[in-house]
Amino acid sequence: MPIPQRIVPVRHGDARGWFTESYSRRRLAELGIADDFVQDNHSFSAARGTLRGLHFQTPPHGQAKLVRCLAGAIWDVAVDLRAGSPTYGKWVGCALTAAGGEQLYVPVGFAHGFFTLTDNVEVAYKTSDYYAPDCDSGVAWDDPDIALAWPLEGLEPMLSDKDRKLPRLADFVSLFAYDGVPMAELD
Numbered sequence: 001m002p003i004p005q006r007i008v009p010v011r012h013g014d015a016r017g018w019f020t021e022s023y024s025r026r027r028l029a030e031l032g033i034a035d036d037f038v039q040d041n042h043s044f045s046a047a048r049g050t051l052r053g054l055h056f057q058t059p060p061h062g063q064a065k066l067v068r069c070l071a072g073a074i075w076d077v078a079v080d081l082r083a084g085s086p087t088y089g090k091w092v093g094c095a096l097t098a099a100g101g102e103q104l105y106v107p108v109g110f111a112h113g114f115f116t117l118t119d120n121v122e123v124a125y126k127t128s129d130y131y132a133p134d135c136d137s138g139v140a141w142d143d144p145d146i147a148l149a150w151p152l153e154g155l156e157p158m159l160s161d162k163d164r165k166l167p168r169l170a171d172f173v174s175l176f177a178y179d180g181v182p183m184a185e186l187d
């Protein structure tokens with residue numbers, strides 16, 4: 001289904017450690033995910049309390065993302081931005097850890113962001129379209145209309161200058177289509 005999903009690839013453990021298929025096009029197709037991923041991104045955040053988001057690219061360069069954590073842990077979120085969706089402006093979030101290998105699938109039409117729960121976090125994600133700076137967009141992480149329950153635990157999030165100036169959802173006119181499937185809680 002083209003809504004956010006939490007995916008936990010199987011890990012095959014043995015005396016050496018473990019092995020996992022971190023990406024399988026066939027396995028994702030079984031879950032209803034048919035995006036053609038064309039770019040791999042990798043970011044490093046030095047400090048716990050770093051927040052990146054809420055980001056998306058506007059049509060015609062919307063990006064689905066398949067997000068995972070290679071070091072440390074994050075709290076990862078997706079916000080529904082599909083015009084006419086009954087879950088427009090609603091969010092889902094979950095922890096993604098290097099230790100557990102969990103992934104979050106973020107479809108086109110959803111904003112994405114994360115908050116680092118540890119120091120020295122590496123996040124890797126596949127995207128279904130190339131970086132298109134003219135379509136780079138976002139909404140404010142602390143927009144009260146979205147009311148994200150970030151696990152701040154008293155920390156003041158560390159943001160980029162760009163993210164500090166992002167507009168509110170109310171100022172955004174969505175050109176993302178709604179395909180009839182409302183967002184649901186993550187498994």
Ligand SMILES: Cc1cn([C@H]2C[C@H](O)[C@@H](COP(=O)(O)OP(=O)(O)O[C@H]3O[C@@H](C)C(=O)[C@@H](O)[C@H]3O)O2)c(=O)[nH]c1=O
Pocket residue numbers: 041043052053055056065112113114130131160162
């Ligand atoms: C996203 C992106 C950025 N850049 C460049 C632009 C800039 O000089 C530098 C850092 O970019 P940003 O500040 O936008 O990086 P960051 O704040 O990490 O942005 C990312 O946040 C997460 C939450 C997402 O979902 C991503 O799609 C992306 O928006 O990297 C690329 O060259 N290619 C890319 O695909």
